[in-house]
Amino acid sequence: MSKFYLQLFCVIFVAGAFLVNGDGEEIGVYEIKKGDFSIKLSNFGARVMSMFLPDKNGNLADVVLGYDTINEYLNETKRFGPIVGRVANRIGGAQFTLNGITYKLDVNEGNSTTIHGGSKGFSQRVWSVKKVVKDGPIPSITFTYRSADGEEGFPGAVIATVTYAITAPYKLTITMKAKSLNKATPISLAHHSYINLGGHNSGDILSDEVQIFASKYTPVDSKKVPTGEIVTVKGTAYDFRKPQTVKSGISKLPKGLKGFDMNYDMNNANQKYMKKVAVVRNEKSGRVLKVWSNAPGMQFYTGDSINVTGKGGYQYKNFAAMALEPLGFPDSVNHPNFPSQIVYPGKLYKHVMHFEFST
Numbered sequence: 001m002s003k004f005y006l007q008l009f010c011v012i013f014v015a016g017a018f019l020v021n022g023d024g025e026e027i028g029v030y031e032i033k034k035g036d037f038s039i040k041l042s043n044f045g046a047r048v049m050s051m052f053l054p055d056k057n058g059n060l061a062d063v064v065l066g067y068d069t070i071n072e073y074l075n076e077t078k079r080f081g082p083i084v085g086r087v088a089n090r091i092g093g094a095q096f097t098l099n100g101i102t103y104k105l106d107v108n109e110g111n112s113t114t115i116h117g118g119s120k121g122f123s124q125r126v127w128s129v130k131k132v133v134k135d136g137p138i139p140s141i142t143f144t145y146r147s148a149d150g151e152e153g154f155p156g157a158v159i160a161t162v163t164y165a166i167t168a169p170y171k172l173t174i175t176m177k178a179k180s181l182n183k184a185t186p187i188s189l190a191h192h193s194y195i196n197l198g199g200h201n202s203g204d205i206l207s208d209e210v211q212i213f214a215s216k217y218t219p220v221d222s223k224k225v226p227t228g229e230i231v232t233v234k235g236t237a238y239d240f241r242k243p244q245t246v247k248s249g250i251s252k253l254p255k256g257l258k259g260f261d262m263n264y265d266m267n268n269a270n271q272k273y274m275k276k277v278a279v280v281r282n283e284k285s286g287r288v289l290k291v292w293s294n295a296p297g298m299q300f301y302t303g304d305s306i307n308v309t310g311k312g313g314y315q316y317k318n319f320a321a322m323a324l325e326p327l328g329f330p331d332s333v334n335h336p337n338f339p340s341q342i343v344y345p346g347k348l349y350k351h352v353m354h355f356e357f358s359t
């Protein structure tokens with residue numbers, strides 16, 4: 001990308017209009033809002049860039065980590081706010097076998113793991129903007145992306161469609177759909193916002209109280225890839241069935257682990273039900289987040305390796321935010337006992353989740 005384009009990005013982004021990247025693709029920034037709940041999004045990665053909502057005194061804060069300019073999102077590795085795919089989370093050995101064929105995927109973590117669907121995955125791509133409804137009863141924006149056969153090593157072309165909609169006051173509904181066009185392929189999309197209910201620049205999330213409605217989780221090996229076991233949370237640090245602070249949970253973790261980065265079994269393998277999967281409370285601001293989803297799992301990440309400069313030049317330290325990511329089980333493609341993620345041509349993949357905020 002030329003220097004000219006990079007400058008162009010900065011200039012036009014500030015003006016809030018369209019940008020054109022080096023490949024001639026348009027990148028825009030959009031806003032949807034209802035009352036004082038407002039969300040800025042970009043078709044670069046179908047991403048949430050900011051989310052403003054009031055605290056118990058009516059003061060607004062932006063509760064997601066991110067950057068001020070699209071420019072900064074282009075090569076970032078934290079994946080602040082996008083849709084992650086074709087398969088969210090980790091695939092061990094960066095490969096899987098389906099119908100007798102072994103597919104080798106992009107290695108982008110350590111020297112043998114695929115994470116976030118590969119180096120670019122779905123989140124570092126320009127999506128098309130299908131529809132924007134800025135305000136009114138149900139403000140929404142819909143993005144689509146066509147992933148080529150063989151992209152990041154995955155078989156078959158896929159069309160993904162994601163709609164962000166404000167379906168009630170302070171309630172964001174994210175509907176992720178995908179179709180495989182010609183070959184069976186794994187699909188598991190996830191929304192990847194880093195949330196700090198106190199505000200993106202308010203410090204850490206260690207005192208936030210978390211409840212996760214799961215009695216089992218999927219333990220991982222030293223590379224954070226699931227071993228294939230599904231075990232009870234009882235008697236472990238992973239037991240968030242009763243609310244506890246992040247700090248309290250961390251204090252119970254085995255030595256050597258800095259924070260949580262774990263998939264919970266939401267007991268919803270067939271994706272039949274919308275379930276309340278987690279609740280987070282930030283005492284100081286009074287903000288509460290309830291997460292609902294129909295996904296089989298949920299990744300709980302407490303941000304132990306963030307450490308970057310974000311919006312407004314604010315230094316996001318480790319534990320500056322948490323991610324609550326409803327998704328299919330990580331490395332499902334290599335564990336027949338995990339809920340399957342294989343989508344056959346003609347079948348629709350559908351994942352729905354809500355972020356429901358209150359004070």
Ligand SMILES: *[C@@H]1O[C@H](CO)[C@@H](O)[C@H](O)[C@H]1NC(C)=O
Pocket residue numbers: 001006071072074075
């Ligand atoms: C992003 O990476 C590409 C090559 O991978 C490079 O050409 C480009 O300058 C980088 N952009 C920024 C903003 O760092």
Ligand SMILES: *[C@@H]1O[C@H](CO)[C@@H](O)[C@H](O)[C@H]1NC(C)=O
Pocket residue numbers: 110111112
């Ligand atoms: C890469 O692989 C080598 C040999 O298998 C191993 O010793 C090393 O620790 C690995 N590096 C990372 C970052 O995982």
Ligand SMILES: *[C@@H]1O[C@H](CO)[C@@H](O)[C@H](O)[C@H]1NC(C)=O
Pocket residue numbers: 307318
């Ligand atoms: C944060 O990143 C900087 C470099 O960007 C590094 O020097 C520093 O050691 C890191 N801090 C932590 C706590 O990882």
